[in-house]
């Protein structure tokens with residue numbers, strides 16, 4: 001039988017067949033051994049084939065995983081532990097951010113975008129909680145929106161309280177597998193519940209957070225919200241671990257730097273202080289955002305420190 005993995009805990013997998021039936025599957029031992037470095041060899045979004053184990057209980061054994069179009073991985077912070085595949089076969093990522101309550105940092109946004117570039121996953125930025133904006137924030141929001149739109153990250157301003165942007169997001173979702181990501185507390189679960197009222201995901205009042213590390217969602221999980229439309233909710237993932245990128249390659253993952261790479265005088269330009277650097281020139285001319293450039297420099301500095 002063929003199916004789509006809706007949930008992956010590492011020890012069992014929820015697989016959905018085309019008629020909507022859910023099966024609880026294990027993995028055949030042989031496949032397990034192939035991919036030792038990840039804690040979950042089968043990920044949410046994987047297309048699998050499985051044998052029925054117990055028809056009455058809806059259990060099965062996965063024996064084949066189709067080749068992935070793409071996937072997002074989270075590096076373990078522990079040296080000994082395995083990495084975790086967050087999701088596979090994603091059409092687009094929705095990065096949910098907030099300018100207020102709490103404020104998502106540009107560093108966080110840009111790191112996410114780099115990871116998505118590395119995995120070739122297009123991103124739409126969802127700016128939530130617009131009901132909390134004062135006039136000044138609303139104006140600032142427009143600037144941020146434009147800044148990211150110019151480098152090909154479209155955005156939608158929304159609020160689960162006022163309903164702004166919700167119909168637009170519904171249109172953008174249709175017929176796709178969308179990964180929802182973002183800091184804990186930005187309103188991912190609330191938003192998903194608005195997009196798919198039947199789901200009733202558990203949400204957390206901000207005041208319930210006793211410490212920042214706490215989160216309500218534990219595993220990435222996929223939900224069908226309308227025919228052929230799937231949402232992947234990611235756990236309270238604080239950072240998508242940066243993929244291993246050498247600093248010489250980093251510019252490639254910033255669209256505005258990438259498009260200027262062959263205009264720099266030196267082929268190995270790092271865009272820091274080199275003469276004839278097209279990136280620095282356009283930064284000065286205001287054609288490249290300083291915020292984005294600062295993210296770039298911050299990551300370069302980090303890779304230097306790691307060495």
Ligand SMILES: Nc1nc2c(ncn2[C@@H]2O[C@H](COP(=O)(O)OP(=O)(O)OP(=O)(O)O)[C@@H](O)[C@H]2O)c(=O)[nH]1
Pocket residue numbers: 128129130131132158159160161162182183184185186187188189190191202203204205206214215216217235236237
């Ligand atoms: N003012 C306002 N509050 C919102 C909005 N959307 C969500 N919230 C609130 O923000 C808090 C966090 O929402 P959640 O949906 O639990 O956030 P989350 O991103 O799913 O968090 P994790 O499950 O920890 O990843 C809750 O108190 C929500 O009621 C919004 O548009 N405006």
Ligand SMILES: [Zn+2]
Pocket residue numbers: 264265269270271272274276277278279280
């Ligand atoms: Zn340069």
